[in-house]
Amino acid sequence: MTDTITNTTEYMEFLLMGYLDEQVLQTLCATLFFLIYLGALVGNFLIITITTIDQHLQSPMYFFLKNLSLIDICYISVTVPKSIMNSVTNTHSISFLGCVLQVFCVIFLAGTEFALLLVMSYDRYAAICFPLHYEAVMNKDACVQMVAAAWLSGCIYGSVHATGTFSVHFCGPNVVYQFFCDIPSLLRLACFGDQILEYVFIITSCCFAFMCFILMVISYVHIFTIILRIPSIQGRFKIFSTCIPHLTVVTLFLSSGFVAYLGSAVKSPSSLNLFMSVFYSLLPPSLNPVIYSFRNSDVKVALHNIFGEKMTTRF
Numbered sequence: 001m002t003d004t005i006t007n008t009t010e011y012m013e014f015l016l017m018g019y020l021d022e023q024v025l026q027t028l029c030a031t032l033f034f035l036i037y038l039g040a041l042v043g044n045f046l047i048i049t050i051t052t053i054d055q056h057l058q059s060p061m062y063f064f065l066k067n068l069s070l071i072d073i074c075y076i077s078v079t080v081p082k083s084i085m086n087s088v089t090n091t092h093s094i095s096f097l098g099c100v101l102q103v104f105c106v107i108f109l110a111g112t113e114f115a116l117l118l119v120m121s122y123d124r125y126a127a128i129c130f131p132l133h134y135e136a137v138m139n140k141d142a143c144v145q146m147v148a149a150a151w152l153s154g155c156i157y158g159s160v161h162a163t164g165t166f167s168v169h170f171c172g173p174n175v176v177y178q179f180f181c182d183i184p185s186l187l188r189l190a191c192f193g194d195q196i197l198e199y200v201f202i203i204t205s206c207c208f209a210f211m212c213f214i215l216m217v218i219s220y221v222h223i224f225t226i227i228l229r230i231p232s233i234q235g236r237f238k239i240f241s242t243c244i245p246h247l248t249v250v251t252l253f254l255s256s257g258f259v260a261y262l263g264s265a266v267k268s269p270s271s272l273n274l275f276m277s278v279f280y281s282l283l284p285p286s287l288n289p290v291i292y293s294f295r296n297s298d299v300k301v302a303l304h305n306i307f308g309e310k311m312t313t314r315f
Contacts, residue, residue, distance in 0.1 A: 012095070012096055013093045013094060013095050013096060013099075013174065014093070014094050014096070014099050014174050014175070014176050014181060014186075015092045015093055015094075015173075015174060015175045015176065016083070016086060016092050016093075016094055016176050016178060016179055016180065016181070017092055017175050017176065017177050017178075026087045026090075027087070029087065030083075030084050030087035030088060033080050033083060033084050033087075033282070034080075034084055036080075036282050036286050037076060037077075037080045037081070037084070037282075039286055040072065040073070040076050040282075040285045040286040040289075041073060041076075043069075043286070043288075043289030043290060043293075044069035044070070044072050044073045044285065044288070044289050045069075045073070046289065046293075046303070047065060047066065047069040047289045047292065047293070047299075048066050048069050048070060048073075049306075050299065050302040050303060050306060051063070051065060051066040051069075051302075052066065053306075054302040054305065054306075056298060056301070056302065057298060057299070057302055060123050060138040060143045061120070061123055061124075061127075061242075062298075063143055063147070064116060064119060064120045064123060064143070064147065065120075065292055067116055067147050067150075068113065068116055068117075068120075068249075068288060069288070069289060071109050071112055071113045071116065072113075072284065072285030072288055072289075073285070074105070074109055075105075075106070075109040075110070075113070075281075075284075075285050076281070076282065076285040076286070078102055078105040078106055078109065078180075079102065079106065079179070079180035079281055080281075080282070082094065082098075082102075082180065083179040083180060086179075094181065098181075099176075099181040099186075100162060100166055100181075102180055102181040103158075103161065103162045103165055103166070103181050103182070103183060103186070104158045104159065104161075104162040105158065106158075106180070106182065106281075107154075107157055107158040107161045107162065107183070108154045108155055108157065108158025108159075109154060109158075110154075110257075111153060111154035111156075111157030111158060112150050112151050112153070112154025112155075112157075113154075113253065113284075114154075114209060114212065114253065115149070115150035115153045115154060115212075116147065116150045117216070117246070117249065117250050117253060118150075118212050118215065118216055119146045119147070119149075119150055120246050121215075121216045121219045121220065121246065121250070122146075122219060123138060124219070124220075124223060124242065124243050124246060125219040125220075125222060125223055126138055127242070128223050128226050128227070128239060128242075128243075129222050129223065129226050157205065160201055160205075161183060161198070161201055161202075161205070164197050164198035164200075164201040165183050165186055165187065165198050166186075167194075167197055167198070168187070168190035168191065168194035168195060168197075168198070169190065169191045169194050170186075170189045170190055170191065171189065171190070171191040171192075172189060173189075174189065175189075176189070178277055179277065179278075180277070180281070182277065183198065183202075187199075213254070216250065220243070220247070223243060226239075227239050227240055245291050245292045245296060248291045249284075249288055249291055249292070252283065252284050252287060252288075252291070253284050256279055256280035256283060256284055257280060259276050259279050259280055
């Protein structure tokens, strides 16, 4: 017991050892991370800009999209800049408080994004299934309250998991085989039996997330039922095309979360863990603006109005 307490009090920092040992590979990874990070910032800032200044993009869907882009900017900024800095300076340390903040912010923003995606599915459900009542149901006050509820639920979610993760006693070396502080890697450092509280939180949150996913599925079952009743094939595709970006983003978000779960099942540190963590921490915030811009004519028109025809033709 004395050794455990001593180890705990000496944990003033963690060592992030997610990168491979070769300096050349570290530099390549840092360069790739920087390019992805820069692309994510540019894409999401563009979405926020055009949905703010363009008067044709003031519907609830684009209000939610603006918040999604803000979440993605914060989400990728929590982990990637610190990782790049560590690689450039050839250091691996992160303070104990910095690690706590990383865990809280990553879970907080991931939880907020999932809640917002649930809200966006309800928005599509209301727009397609109840078009005559859509403006009354999705009025400005309702949209603000839904977004506030999503941010609040994410804050609670992050606080619970950060508390559960750092309520343990850590044993052994303070080496985290990851490029940021994530819960599975930290729980591997915990003393035997101390992880129970966080495992309870994880199981409970997974059950709650599954219930939210079922609600999302029910919404789209109703949506597809309405779409199939439309006699015109062109009309069906036009309505369905408004759902494609959201469905794609949800699929990307949930599949990346599933990959993260598979990575947590790998007990020993490996390059596979790094690949899986990159998949769920970098791809969603980088691809979300592309997904929502690629087939969205309103966004293309807004970009055309701001940057000219040459920019728009590149999408």
